[in-house]
Amino acid sequence: MRFGIVAVLAASLALTGCAKSDNAASGGVTEAMITSPPDGEWLTYGRDYGEQRYSPLDKINLDNVKDLGLAWSADLDTARGQEGTPLMIGGKLYITTAWSKVKAYDGKTGKLLWEYDPKVPGETGVKACCDVVNRGLGAWGDKLFLGTLDGRLIALDRETGKEVWSQVTVDQTKAYTITGAPRVVKGKVIIGNGGAEYGVRGYVSAYDADSGKQLWRFYTVPGAPEEAKDEPEYLAKARKTWNGEFWKLGGGGTVWDSMAYDPELDLLYIGVGNGSPWNQSYRSPGGGDNLYLSSIVAIRPDTGEYVWHYQETPGETWDFTATQHIMLATLKIDGKERKVLMQAPKNGFFYVIDRETGKLISAKNYVPQNWTTGVDMKTGRPIEVPEARYDKTGKPFVSTPGAGGAHSWHPMAFSPKEGLVYIPVIEAAFPYFPEANWKPNTKRGFNVGIDQAAGGMPADLAARNGARAATKGALVAWDPVAQKERWRVPYQGPWNGGLLSTAGGLLFQGTAAGNFVAYDAKDGKQLWSFAAQTGVVAPPMTYMIDGEQYVAVLAGWGGIWPLAPGGVLNEVAGPVPNISRLLVFKLGGKATLPPAPPLSRMPLDPPPFTGDKAKLASALYNYGRYCGQCHGDAAVGSTVLPDLRRSALLGDADGWASVVHDGALQDNGMVSFAGTLSRQEIEGIRQYVIMRANEDKKLGGPGT
Incomplete structure (x- = not known):
């Protein structure tokens, strides 16, 4: 199997890493750097614009991962869910924590360099459906960009942590929140928001990285009727798919997490969330597709212009968001190189989509599911079973997957070497x-x-x-071309961490049971494990300083699964405490954690x-x-x-x-x-x- 030019370049750079500086991005971060990151650096949420979470570093590999040890750790002051991906720029590690705080460390020694607290009001916590989490930062030039739980977008000086500018991006009288990481494209900071469980209208916005000026806003659902005369064509088209006075209930469609960007096509891809309320009989009486809920939408980053969309769950009524990790790759399908977009959203199907046109290439369920008999490849629509439409039948329906999804926000990873996508899978039903x-x-x-x-x-x-x-969890290796599972690692429960794939043939993941594990990316064999003393839900990343490779992950149990299902479904292997820390590993690391405190x-x-x-x-x-x-x-x-x-x-x-x-x-x-x-x-x-x-x-x- 042959992969695209980006994957080939990544592999070649891994073999010639000595030709480039470990800290090439110590100056201003640019589009070229994010497109092809300097060796050893991690400049954006998914490492590069394609969001593959694949690193070309191979100093830590199949042969020596057994020698991995803790290099250093840092205790955090926010004992809530930790979901962020650290950035490493110029030898410094930058993290966000719960309550939207930011910290900077020396990536080699762990010395705290600066910290920033946006002082999110405590009462904002009630607006957050799924814990007071934050998933990370954006970087451009000499700035870092933070989305706060109370809806602000803040630019920080990367060297000092001082605030440069701040913009309120939401109506703070409503239950909007921000938990996702900003992306920066062509000097524009792109940010969405959450709140679809609380009656808001979704959108994504772009702000000038230098000044903070709002440049454009892309709404994902139509507004009130008086807005119709001035709305763009894509919203006029969407309005025809809604019924009733939907705008009074917000509509939903929040863009609360996933984005990706293709510099060659100049397309920004956003994942759109669920309807508000979930039950379509109230949101849009009489049905309708309710565009652009549960859709992937391609837009122009310069202007916010609509280009195409693909709706995964028309007439969404199950909280089946399309906000899960979006990943770009070039795959050989039916003898042809195809530029594809891949996603494993909540509804249980793995989608491979032509990212130039939005045309569906393939879709197969990656978990057991009972709400459809499959996806119609001619129309691209799910073939629903009638009883799944509880909004129409008025009768309860126990769906697999459920509102928690077959896959939630936890990022997947891709290995160009193996041609596999690795998915942190959830197998759980939900009664509607x-x-x-x-x-x-x-x-x-x-x-x-x-x-x-x-x-x-x-x-x-x-x-x-x-x-x-x-109610189970698993690490599933999925072949996106054959649309088949190649192997799996079963877990006792759900809510296991995001993933990292490396050129060393390794796959790293934290678990709900409190371990940080390295697997062989080829067959899933466990090669190494570290007792983290708490559930690890955040995705790991890796970086290099002075020729030495490090692996970092935020540890700290939290998020919606530990909160809402609570002890009823989580305490399979005993209660999981929250001990929030940043953990950093290297070969031969000798640091240790203090003894785990008893769960009081x-x-x-x-x-x-x-x-x-x-x-x-x-x-x-x-x-x-x-x-x-x-x-x-x-x-x-x-x-x-x-x-x-x-x-x-x-x-x-x-x-x-x-x-x-x-x-x-x-x-x-x-x-x-x-x-x-x-x-x-x-x-x-x-x-x-x-x-x-x-x-x-x-x-x-x-x-x-």
């Missing part, structure tokens, strides 16, 4: 219970149009154990239930809609945020109300729900949690 007479509340809580409590785990040990057994958990010793059993149904509903996304399904909490069953306030009605109603812990992200829930409803939630805690104490098993 359509909610009758649903009403939006865009101030607080998920606005998805389904009953989030109805499908919660029952207080039945056999049912929970069955759900745990059916309050005993499960709740007060007796004294509430009104007749009101438990409404309390359960309120918990599911307003509390579950942070404090766990059926009140089985995580180890990242407080497990409410163990709360010291559970037996103190006034103390509970001071937090939930009055906002006593607002600065920590626990805002007041006074405008959403009455005191009586808040007391009902407390009684529900007491009831659940007593059930679980009696039940026993994991999480208790």
Whole structure:
């Protein structure tokens, strides 16, 4: 199998690395550098514009990876999910952490050089569907670019960490957030946003890297009717695919993570998210494709001009986003070199798309799925099974994959040597219970149009154990030409880390169980492992300084899976703590971590239930809609945020109300729900949690 010129150049550079300086990008970062990064440097989220996460470095390889050891580590001050990819420029390592903080280190010694805190207000945390995470920085010239959780885009001086400019990119009165890494193309900083669970309208924007001036904005869904007379043709086309007063509910379509760029074609590719609300019967009564939800869209980076789109899930109603990792490559298909775009989105199908035209080349499911019988290759549309349309039938549907996706944000990697794409796979179902007479509340809580409590785990040990057994993770090596799985590494549970592939024949990944592992990229054989003391969900990267190769990864358990499903499905092998650190490895590294602290958990010793059993149904509903996304399904909490069953306030009605109603812990992200829930409803939630805690104490098993 032959691959494209970029892959060939990357391989040749790996063999001739001594001809180039390790730190060639110590000056200003340019398009040429990001297109073909100087040896040893990592200049953008996916290493280069093609986002392959393949490094030509091979000093660490199949023969010597057994000698890999910790070179240095740095403890972080944000004990929440760590999802960032470090950048390495000019011998310095730059990271983002939870709460949108930035730190710079000497890449060789680990010395902290500077740090920056944008001081995101704690109350912003309630707007984030999936933890207060941040996935990384953009770089251009002598600046770094940061998207903050509260919707700002900030330019920092790369040498000092001082703020150069700051722009608010969203309406901060609405539940917009930014968790994704900016990309910089031709001096334009490209940034999207999140919030589709909370009733917002998605878009992506470009800002001048020097001045911060907004240059263009590309909306992914149409706006209110009065905007129709001035909207561009692509939005006029989209408007015909929507029904009802969708704009009043936001519409969704947020571009919260993935982007890629092809300098030759001058096309920027963006992945568009789910509908708001999920349930299409409320969002767009009567159906319709609802462009450009769940689509990959190609646009011109200079102007934001629409070029083409491919919609993976027309009429999206399952939270099947197309925001997962987009990767570019040149593959030989049917005897011809094809410039392709590859994606393994939430809906369970691996797509290979012609990136010049947007034409579908192939699509096959990479996990078991039950919502279709396949993809129609003539139309490019999924062939849905009728019962999957819970929005039309009004009946519950348990979908595989579910809203968590067959693959979430965790980046894939590609090996040009092996011709394989490596996917961090999730195998988990999700119950969609359509909610009758649903009403939006865009101030607080998920606005998805389904009953989030109805499908919660029952207080039945056999049912929970069955759900745990059916909920799995895997590292899957996928042949994108043959559309076949070549090998897999099974994991006990989901939410394992992003991936790094290297010319040394290695594949690196962190796991939910708390290990950082090196595999043989050819067959998946485990070659080395390091106990990280915490779940590792972030993707690794690698760099070189003074001829020595390093591998770096952020460790820290968090994100939506640890929070929302919580202990019910996660504690297969025991609870996973959050110990947030930056870990850096090299051959012969001798550093060690301090002993892992014991996981301190309050005993499960709740007060007796004294509430009104007749009101438990409404309390359960309120918990599911307003509390579950942070404090766990059926009140089985995580180890990242407080497990409410163990709360010291559970037996103190006034103390509970001071937090939930009055906002006593607002600065920590626990805002007041006074405008959403009455005191009586808040007391009902407390009684529900007491009831659940007593059930679980009696039940026993994991999480208790």
